[in-house]
Amino acid sequence: MIRYVVQVSFTPNLGVHVDVTPLDVDGRTVREALEAVFRARPRMRGYVLDDQGRLRAHVNVFVSGQMIRDRDLQSDAIDASTSLWVFQALSGG
Secondary structure, eight states, rough: OOEEEEEEEEEEGGGTTSSOEEEEESSBBHHHHHHHHHHHHHTTTHBBBBBBBBBBBBBBEETTTTEEEEETTTTOOOTOOOEEEEEOOEEEE
């Protein structure tokens, strides 16, 4: 089986709560990559996904600079040349 190792990076503001050091993980979809991240850092799940497994409203995921389309299942395809970024939006005044 071909492995699709991608680097997953995170915005520094998540670092207040969890380790945000970039991780190299295996996955063919955004969801598979995120699940690999959550196995390594279980506390990260609650900051990225809601109770139904969808991206939280204040979180965006980008694949090679493009926002993913499937926020519910995170089924967007990735490959070995993919960069994956998880951003937590900041708000307030």
